[in-house]
Amino acid sequence: MxxxxxxxxxxxxxxxxxxxxxxxxxxxxxxxxxxxxxxxxxxxxxxxxxxxxxxxxVISPERFLEEPVVTSSEVHQNWQPFLTVLHDATLPAEQRFRVWYNADTVKDPKDGAWLGVTGLMTSLDGIHWPGPYDRLAALKVDGAGRFNASVIDDGPQHPIPAERYKMMYFDSGKYIGPRVAFSPDGQQWTMHNGGKPVLTVQNGEDIWSAGYDPIRQRYFLMGKLNGFHSWTTAEGNKVNANIRRVIASFSNDFKTWSPPKTILSPDEKDSGITQWYAGAGFLARGDLLIGFLRELRDDLSPEGVPAAAVSSNGASKEARRGEIGVTRGSGMGYTVLAWSRDGGESWQRDRYTDKFLAPDPRVGTWDHAMAWVGSSVPVGDELYLYYAGYRWGHKYRRSVDRQLGLVKMKQDRFxxxxxxxxxxxxxxxxxxxxxxxxxxxxxxxxxxxxxxxxxxxxxxxxxxxxxxxxxxxxxxxxxxxxxxxxxxxxxxxxxxxxxxxxxxxxxxxxxx
Structure with missing residues (x-):
């Protein structure tokens, strides 16, 4: 009944x-x-x-701004897609938003030389960043290419005040690998172990983003693994290519990290030469860890691309030796969602058919080739998503065309x-x-x-x-x-x- x-x-x-x-x-x-x-x-x-x-x-965030918020201009000098933005309502109004990012201090209009440093800027609303930025001189550069600025704020209740803020970054100089630093306030930093790497990696494995898992109370990271991989694409093409895959590592103290393990490789559900610049912008929502996976397609070019952008994206003969089924364009990138229910040990992901943030299709826009989410910031009932945009391709005009933008969406509406x-x-x-x-x-x-x-x-x-x-x-x-x-x-x-x-x-x- x-x-x-x-x-x-x-x-x-x-x-x-x-x-x-x-x-x-x-x-x-x-x-x-x-x-x-x-x-x-x-x-x-x-x-x-x-x-x-x-x-x-999949619901894409709203593009509500026409121009980037952190630029390659002299006042900002951005040159890489890596950043962290944090929002702290307890700080003075004009400092409540802070961004840590990679700045190029070399004024070279030909874009043939660079010296990367870690920059810090503040903002009243997270949209307008007047600058100028502060160079974090305590994070001494080892080499010329500073990558990453992955920052975690463990809050005022952290038992070691001097280690409330944690940063992971990468240098390739005397030593090669990801390094960590600690700070009581996000501005005054101390390099851990004199700035020596916390993981042993090879040159080129330069992308590292860290997060915190509140359920298991440990830190995790996604990093870039370089090397050859063979697979069959969604189009049925057999490929052997020197690509970027994704590895993971874990730590209880942000100082000692587990041996990295491979967690993401392209397979038969991926189109073309799919590879990654790891994930970033991690969020913990209920029993989920959510990340934003930066997919790279070096085999594609955006509409209207100049020939110089394609030629600038060529790999060396040594790197190409042994490749099968690989074509090259100027390089395009987009963001897909990734999520984990086991603390980052394994990740599920969307594919190219379900892009979360795609490049702007309008020819010549600042983010016409790339749209890579790098940081997520809850603001009221919205989520601010800061992303890197490239105008024409992956390796073209790196200190000029790589800039940082902002999109937004309502909470949890991924x-x-x-x-x-x-x-x-x-x-x-x-x-x-x-x-x-x-x-x-x-x-x-x-x-x-x-x-x-x-x-x-x-x-x-x-x-x-x-x-x-x-x-x-x-x-x-x-x-x-x-x-x-x-x-x-x-x-x-x-x-x-x-x-x-x-x-x-x-x-x-x-x-x-």
Whole structure:
């Protein structure tokens, strides 16, 4: 009888057959997931056992500025795509946004020489960076090419005040490899172990981005691995190429790091000569680590590219020896989402078909060839994403055309689960309710979202049916999900949630 009542109530609400069918439980396979307090994003299929009539769509951030915010001009002197921006509301207003980045101190209009240093600038709003920048002289340069400025703020509660701020950077001089430094305030820095590398790598493995995992309470990094790799592309072409892949390492103190292991290599789902400049801008959201993976396609050129940009991207004969199936363009780059549920031991990723941030297609724009996210900054209910843009290609006019821009998006809206006029449904795996209430990150101003709760074997629970759920018909980051009975009554129970969507997008659920 209970099943009949549930179905009748569902049909009365006009929910289509896909949502109705979703009430049938998928086969049991694994222990229940804990629906804890905090955000739970529908980025992947972790919270989805069945989906019908619902599309997964990557949501690109909003380009709201025409020009870069940190430029190659004399006041900024940016020359690399690597940066960290932090926002601290406790600082004086004009210093609340700070950016650490790589500056080229050589004034060379021909772009034939450079000397990289670490620069620091402040901003009132994160958009306008008047400069001039400060050169962090304590971070003495070993060699000519300073790369990376990956900064972590462990907060005022950090037990060692002098190590509150941590930075990872790379030099290639007397020593080759990533180095770390510590600071009490982000401005006065002390190089660890006299500036010697913390990992042994070869020259050219110069990209390193660090993050912190609050669940496992350890640091992690993504780095660049150079070397030959063989694979078959999405187009069916067999390739053997000297490319950049991704490695990971872990540390409890930011000083001693585990031996790097390879975590990302191109495969048959990747188009062309896919490679990476590692990931960056890491965020911890619920049980997820989210990163922004900087994909490089040196086999592509943007529309209108000058011939000099293509010729400048050629590799040496030694580097090309043994390559099979490789073509070269001026080089293009875009950003895709990557995520981990095991603290960075392994990462899932989107592919070229689901770009998160692509270059501007308008010919001649400052970010026409590259759009690589390098830093993410929560600001209110938005996320600021700072990215590197190149105008014509990978190796062309490095101290002139490489600049830093800003896009933004609403919190946690990386991936939408969308349904149109025809209703769709999402059924979760079996969950153990630990939260007292639930809100949804959702857009449904011309539609609606409802949910019901069923038992693990698919039986309806009175008071938690679609008919008992107040429909959500708004655009909200935290729309309350309410039934006739409070969610707290089901704490400790093993159940499933079934969402019904019509003309709506669902991004995340948040336990309260």
């Amino acid at each position: 209970k099943t009949v009542i549930c179905c009748f109530a569902t049909l009365l609400l006009g929910v289509s057959l896909p949502a109705l069918a979703a009430a049938a439980p998928p086969a049991k396979s694994s222990p229940p997931l804990a629906l804890t307090k905090g955000p739970h994003l529908f980025l992947d299929e972790h919270w989805i056992a069945r989906s019908e009539g619902v599309e997964r769509k 991936v939408a689960r969308q349904a149109g006029e025809q209703s769709g449904s999402i059924t979760t795996p079996v969950l153990t309710i630990e939260a007292e209430a639930l809100t949804l990150n959702v857009t449904a101003p011309r539609g609606e979202v409802r949910a019901q709760i069923i038992t693990a074997d698919g039986q309806p629970i009175p008071g938690y049916l679609f008919a008992d759920c107040k429909p959500i018909t708004t655009d909200s980051l935290a729309a309350p999900l309410a039934w006739k009975q409070p969610l707290a009554k089901l704490q400790g129970e093993s159940v499933r949630l079934v969402f019904s969507l019509k003309n709506a997008s669902l991004f995340a659920m948040d336990g309260r």
